[in-house]
Amino acid sequence: MKKIRNNIILQYTLIIFAVVLSVTLALGFVISRQVTNHLIRSHIGMFPFLIQHLTHSQPEIYQFFKAPPGRELPPDAAHFLEELTNFGAVFRVKLWANDTTVLWSNNPEQIGQKFPDNSNLNGALNGELQVIVKELMERENIGDEGYGKVLSIYVPVWLEDRTVGVVEMYESDRDLFLQIARNTRTVWLTVIAAGAILYLLLFTIFLNAHRRQQKASQQLIETQDVTIIALAHQAEIHDVETGYHLERTTHYLKILAEELASHPKYRAELSPTAIAELVQSAPLHDIGKVGVSDAILRKPGKLTDQEYAEMQRHCEYGATILRRAEEKLSFHSFLSRAIELILYHHEKWNGQGYPHGLKEEEIPLGARLMALADVYDALRSKRYYKEALPHDECHRIIVEERGRHFDPAVVDAFLAREQEFLAVSEKYVD
Ligand SMILES: [Fe+2]
Ligand SMILES: [Fe+2]
Numbered sequence: 001m002k003k004i005r006n007n008i009i010l011q012y013t014l015i016i017f018a019v020v021l022s023v024t025l026a027l028g029f030v031i032s033r034q035v036t037n038h039l040i041r042s043h044i045g046m047f048p049f050l051i052q053h054l055t056h057s058q059p060e061i062y063q064f065f066k067a068p069p070g071r072e073l074p075p076d077a078a079h080f081l082e083e084l085t086n087f088g089a090v091f092r093v094k095l096w097a098n099d100t101t102v103l104w105s106n107n108p109e110q111i112g113q114k115f116p117d118n119s120n121l122n123g124a125l126n127g128e129l130q131v132i133v134k135e136l137m138e139r140e141n142i143g144d145e146g147y148g149k150v151l152s153i154y155v156p157v158w159l160e161d162r163t164v165g166v167v168e169m170y171e172s173d174r175d176l177f178l179q180i181a182r183n184t185r186t187v188w189l190t191v192i193a194a195g196a197i198l199y200l201l202l203f204t205i206f207l208n209a210h211r212r213q214q215k216a217s218q219q220l221i222e223t224q225d226v227t228i229i230a231l232a233h234q235a236e237i238h239d240v241e242t243g244y245h246l247e248r249t250t251h252y253l254k255i256l257a258e259e260l261a262s263h264p265k266y267r268a269e270l271s272p273t274a275i276a277e278l279v280q281s282a283p284l285h286d287i288g289k290v291g292v293s294d295a296i297l298r299k300p301g302k303l304t305d306q307e308y309a310e311m312q313r314h315c316e317y318g319a320t321i322l323r324r325a326e327e328k329l330s331f332h333s334f335l336s337r338a339i340e341l342i343l344y345h346h347e348k349w350n351g352q353g354y355p356h357g358l359k360e361e362e363i364p365l366g367a368r369l370m371a372l373a374d375v376y377d378a379l380r381s382k383r384y385y386k387e388a389l390p391h392d393e394c395h396r397i398i399v400e401e402r403g404r405h406f407d408p409a410v411v412d413a414f415l416a417r418e419q420e421f422l423a424v425s426e427k428y429v430d
Contacts, residue, residue: 024195243430288318
């Protein structure tokens with residue numbers, strides 16, 4: 001179920017399949033019924049005229065309809081009905097009285113029976129021509145069971161403005177049924193072909209739109225990524241921390257985040273999306289340095305207190321830059337996470353950091369991870385005022401700072417994955 005929910009193409013395939021299938025079935029049923037009805041109606045069109053002719057030329061027939069069953073038919077009428085049984089594929093003719101009794105049939109067994117529940121008969125007695133296709137199974141068709149599927153036609157007999165009875169005929173017309181079957185098959189084949197074409201058309205339209213949209217979002221994501229990189233490197237140009245500092249710190253942060261995510265306590269906070277946003281944010285951690293003068297950033301000697309205070313303001317500057325950008329967005333983006341990371345990456349677990357002196361879990365988790373990543377890289381890298389330290393020395397310092405500068409949980413994550421830190425530092429050498 002989850003797989004279907006996540007796969008928009010599969011979802012759409014199923015939805016349009018269901019819609020097209022329903023429409024096709026509905027259309028198939030309606031059209032084939034219409035076509036069959038039309039065929040039958042035009043086939044039986046002449047029967048009402050024949051019956052009208054019979055009654056007009058034999059007025060005695062009206063008396064016959066009022067008499068009890070089993071009486072002799074007027075001779076001309078009997079002759080006419082005999083003729084009718086030889087007409088087309090008609091094999092049975094019955095005359096029904098108004099009280100639903102069989103007055104006459106060319107199968108004498110059926111005469112005298114009464115069927116008040118016959119709905120088609122009742123329809124015809126109410127003045128409407130009735131026609132149905134049926135198997136001769138009912139009690140009413142005693143002696144006719146061998147005919148299989150037949151057409152049953154009920155023609156009302158009118159005297160002035162009311163019906164006096166009904167003439168019913170059974171017709172067993174193979175050609176008609178073959179024609180109906182052929183037409184039905186043609187209707188279904190046409191409707192199914194149209195449904196298949198409609199399905200392919202809709203699916204192609206959707207697939208193209210989906211691909212175009214995916215390409216557009218991919219391009220947008222790439223544009224966002226290069227914008228972030230451009231922004232990050234802009235600050236780096238002013239800084240002494242050049243080379244692969246941003247690449248390495250991003251890798252370190254990712255390693256730490258993935259390690260912590262395997263612990264139940266951090267699993268919810270470090271979802272795959274959260275980790276991706278942290279990784280996106282990491283290169284921006286020092287963008288605020290664009291606001292600090294080069295004289296301070298590149299000063300070879302020790303900074304004065306005033307200069308050091310100015311240097312510390314890079315956290316605020318960076319957060320301000322991104323806050324201004326974030327205000328322009330109408331949706332939640334990775335920027336809020338980036339702002340936290342930028343603002344607090346120099347805070348320390350024991351509350352001795354800057355800019356706000358936050359401590360322990362007051363410091364957002366992303367910033368706690370960034371702090372260790374940033375310091376490890378500073379220690380491992382060569383600066384004009386110091387040599388690059390070997391990994392073991394960095395390890396010693398970080399362990400020493402467990403619970404002081406760094407979150408103990410983050411140090412433990414480092415210890416669990418420090419070989420990967422070493423590998424990254426050796427891969428991206430300035
Ligand atoms: Fe910084
Ligand atoms: Fe840094």
